Amino acid sequence: MRADVKRISPSAVLIVSAALAVASMVAFMTVGAKGSWSFLLSFRGTKLLGMVLVAYAIAVSTVLFQTISGNRILTPSIIGFDAMYALLQTIMVFFLGAAGMTTTDPRLQFTLETAAMVGFSLLLFRALFSGASRSLHLLMLVGIILGGLFRSLSSFLQRILDPNDFIVLQDRLFASFNSVDADLLGIAAVATLAVTFVLWRLSPTFDVLSLGREAAIGLGVDHQRVVNLLLVLIAILVSVSTALVGPVTFFGLLVASLAWQLTPTASHRFVLPVAVSIAITTLVGGQVILERLFSFNTALSIVIEFFGGLVFIFLLVRGSAR
Amino acid sequence: MIEIQEVTKSYDGNAVVDRVSLTLPAGGLTSIIGPNGAGKSTLLSIVSRLMPMDRGKVLVDGLDVNDTAGDVLARRLSIMRQDNHITARLSVRDLVAFGRYPYSKGRLTADDVEHIDRSIAYLGLEPFANRFLDQLSGGQRQRAFIAMVLCQDTDYMLFDEPLNNLDIKHAVETMKLLRRLADDFAKTVVVVLHDINFASAYSDRIVAMQGGRLAFEGAPQDVIVPSRLQAIFDVDCRVHAVGQTRLVNYFE
Numbered sequence: 001m002r003a004d005v006k007r008i009s010p011s012a013v014l015i016v017s018a019a020l021a022v023a024s025m026v027a028f029m030t031v032g033a034k035g036s037w038s039f040l041l042s043f044r045g046t047k048l049l050g051m052v053l054v055a056y057a058i059a060v061s062t063v064l065f066q067t068i069s070g071n072r073i074l075t076p077s078i079i080g081f082d083a084m085y086a087l088l089q090t091i092m093v094f095f096l097g098a099a100g101m102t103t104t105d106p107r108l109q110f111t112l113e114t115a116a117m118v119g120f121s122l123l124l125f126r127a128l129f130s131g132a133s134r135s136l137h138l139l140m141l142v143g144i145i146l147g148g149l150f151r152s153l154s155s156f157l158q159r160i161l162d163p164n165d166f167i168v169l170q171d172r173l174f175a176s177f178n179s180v181d182a183d184l185l186g187i188a189a190v191a192t193l194a195v196t197f198v199l200w201r202l203s204p205t206f207d208v209l210s211l212g213r214e215a216a217i218g219l220g221v222d223h224q225r226v227v228n229l230l231l232v233l234i235a236i237l238v239s240v241s242t243a244l245v246g247p248v249t250f251f252g253l254l255v256a257s258l259a260w261q262l263t264p265t266a267s268h269r270f271v272l273p274v275a276v277s278i279a280i281t282t283l284v285g286g287q288v289i290l291e292r293l294f295s296f297n298t299a300l301s302i303v304i305e306f307f308g309g310l311v312f313i314f315l316l317v318r319g320s321a322r
Numbered sequence: 323m324i325e326i327q328e329v330t331k332s333y334d335g336n337a338v339v340d341r342v343s344l345t346l347p348a349g350g351l352t353s354i355i356g357p358n359g360a361g362k363s364t365l366l367s368i369v370s371r372l373m374p375m376d377r378g379k380v381l382v383d384g385l386d387v388n389d390t391a392g393d394v395l396a397r398r399l400s401i402m403r404q405d406n407h408i409t410a411r412l413s414v415r416d417l418v419a420f421g422r423y424p425y426s427k428g429r430l431t432a433d434d435v436e437h438i439d440r441s442i443a444y445l446g447l448e449p450f451a452n453r454f455l456d457q458l459s460g461g462q463r464q465r466a467f468i469a470m471v472l473c474q475d476t477d478y479m480l481f482d483e484p485l486n487n488l489d490i491k492h493a494v495e496t497m498k499l500l501r502r503l504a505d506d507f508a509k510t511v512v513v514v515l516h517d518i519n520f521a522s523a524y525s526d527r528i529v530a531m532q533g534g535r536l537a538f539e540g541a542p543q544d545v546i547v548p549s550r551l552q553a554i555f556d557v558d559c560r561v562h563a564v565g566q567t568r569l570v571n572y573f574e
Binding site: 212221265 | 367370371372391392393394395396397400401403406407408409410411412416420421423424427428429474
């Protein structure tokens, strides 16, 4: 069906989506701006930086996860990566208590949680990508069951938590693009930059990885090493986005599906930046519209989850496990 | 030269490949034949380091496949597998271009482009070069994957049942192409085949496997013999000499 459509050049798609992303960022900074610029810059600038980081982290981690898992339905969140992060947070609040949490440096907490994330994700998800059985259904079932397990463990711990501690925890776990955790911005940005640097070095292998394990090995890629490394980087990116705004399940799927569909090539050189641009446009642009046009503030995550969920159901019903 | 030394691979205690030792000299076309489950594809996967072996050793031109750097080996040995399921939406040209990855890591040089064009032309894929793989027939897709291996331009080329999905015309063309690779380009071609007559007509050497073991090995006239075929495939057959070729009749 796509053969008949005249092919648009990938660069054109990239330029348009990047322009939209820049436009939404400019709109976010300027629309309805009143008062001193120094205040606006620091107030809106912090929020903007947070949203851009989250958009980047979710888009890149989802696209690469889909590349190494060889399917277009699973995302780190659907398979339980961010449920794992929520569980780690719950465990920390459980053992440290609200007082302990507030006195510990949030950057130290972030580092600890990210380290634990990396360890756990390697332990749990590695086997699914390297083994002989690369069944999509197995991957999905294991992921969903593990996600369920993490969520139940979290809610069990939350039930027996001191009510004061629980409020602190709930504040952290509720996805909100409006209250980006400013203390974490610095370290999150550094972590993202570091991840980006390593990804840049690995980038020639991405397209080859999408051919599947055997073809990648046949072309000389050290599949096991690269996939392990990518899982670590994905775990760090998921930690960044979850730490900043909380868990969002379907946003990554929405963004990645749009990027694969809109980009007329499967080359990651185009798909990755297009996905990031779409994520920024959706997040920042959506926030502008909700804040300025509808002047209600908290619902962006709900709107995004709603549309993301619809995309997920559509992909499942279409039945193409691609 | 590919040296396979005492290679063993088992699943849950059942040896799929059982202490196979085999030397494939450089040059020529070698066919591997045998019934289903004889371990042909597994052996090919082990030689091309897609699958780890439990015991034994494989040397390609003296390089141990277990500890040679992936890209060094990828410039020396290539493999086309049976099931080539790809999620990404790729055009034929995109796919063939991947064959140059071991050389240029994704940044195509003029030399690479020349290789790509030549491989596409060699398999008569020019009319489809810009089509997506999911818009091709099974046979066209098969040829696209062969073009990718051709583009990788290695001394050793392994093919796991390349005639699957092909009609007679394309099967014959494919075998002639593999023959030319061996004759004109001095490549070492190893093919897993199901059709004994194709093996008999086009091979310099035939390796017969059964139950994970090496059964017979030699020139077609040594292996394509009723008693031996009977032992390998458990089917009554007669062998007729037609010109230079020995044809097997297992229909009556």
